[in-house]
Amino acid sequence: MQKTYKKYFALFVLPTLIAFTLFFIVPFIMGIVLSFCKFTTVTNAHWVGIANYVKAFSNKDFMNALLFTVKFTVVSVITINVISFALAYGLTRGLKGTNIFRTIFFMPNLIGGIVLGYIWQLLINGVLAHFNVTITADPKYGFWGMVILTNWQLIGYMMIIYIAGIQNIPTELIEAAEIDGANKFQTLYKIIIPMTMPSVTICLFLTLTNCFKLFDQNLALTAGGPAKKTAMLAYDIYTTFYNRNGWEGVGQAKAVIFFIIVAAISLTQLYFTRRKEVEN
Template identity: 60%
Template sequence: MEKALKRYFPIFVLPTLAAFIIGFLIPFVQGLYLSFCRFTTVGNAQVVGIGNYLKAFADSTFTYSFWFTVLFAAVSTVVINVLAFLVALLLTRAIKGTNVFRTIFFMPNLIGGIVLGYIWQILINCVLSLAGKPLLALNTAAGYWGLIILMAWQQIGYMMIIYIAGLQSVPGDLLEAAQIDGATSWQTLWKIKIPMVMSSITICVFLTLTNSFKLFDQNLALTKGEPSHTTEMLAYNIYNTFYARSGPQWKGIGQAKAVIFFVLVVAIGLIQLRATRSREVQQ
């Protein structure tokens, strides 16, 4: 069997490798090249050097969107993971109906981001309004917290499943020994359960952090960056730079922003992975 696997290994790898090269690697390299160009289409690109990057950093809307996204990502990551972990703790107890509640909490994750955005836009604007006008279009704070609520409602159920899997993998012998030694529920949680599920925490924090930075469709559907681009996140700012602004120079600037965005997300993701993996406990 081992010889057969080694012999036919290239045949099985080739389709996936071809899809990766055609669907990701080639477009990525081409996008990196276009970030140094002035263009309207790929065929008429003219190299302009690092000018696009300098203009991208000089764009006040881009820097504002960056800090707005950082603030959003920090708060949403904490809120989602804390609530998901608490729900997972409740649903790993021996109570009736846990499977039903798990299904209910997970269901919002099955709904597309655009649909979720419009659902919450209707809910918030119908319940809250200013002088009879939609609140999300007039109030930056409402738009910010609306995005937090939307993201949490969508992601908590998914992270809950990961935390449940981690909590169920904690050895029962450890919990029984802690109970015999007189450990309280709070001490068991902090000294045993949380250290033992750090691998699940690493995964969930990574997913929520990167998803928060990459948020686009919910931002588009819920606020569209209103009022006056004050709720515009990084991905939506790049989209507007590339498509909403006229002139060939903006496409190159939008592409440069996309490369900067990619580097930021990768760097933040790697830093987070290193920080949380160092706290993982081997079972």
């Protein structure tokens, strides 16, 4: 049987490999090459070297978007993971109606980003209307609006992952800790959190990448207003590429920089959190 699998392995892998190469590897390489070119279409590109990267880093809007994205990601990653872990811990204590609460908390993740953005724009503007302002009146309103929206969307998803990690902890460990006289807080910090580090690794990775790549919600909620002060990196790249004539190459250079930043931060996070993981 194993020989049969090996014989036809290449045949089954080939279609997926071809599709992956054509629709991911080739466009990715073309994108890197075009980031060094001035172009309007892929067939009308002229090599300009690092000029696009110089323009990108000297662009005030890009640097503001980078700073805003970093601040937003730090706040959102911490709040999402803390709240989702707390909910997961509470919902694994054998409370009545646990399954109903899990479903309710998970449901926002099923709603599209554009829809969520407009829903929360209506809700937040409805509250701010009492003060005669809108969400785009001040960058801090847009910032906290984005944080609330992202928390509401992702907490339920991360909660499910944390629940799976907590439920995977051998009950013998918890019972042994209780016999040894450990209280709930000691059990949480000495047993549960270390044993759920694989779930922490996954959730940190997902929240980091999702927060950095956020686009739909940013577009619908604030559209970068006021004066692009709440524009995130993905939205800034979009406006540079499509809204500024002759800046397609700069937009592509920003996208490459964006990829490098996200990849570097994500891989660093994976390296450090995986070192904290322990085997069951």
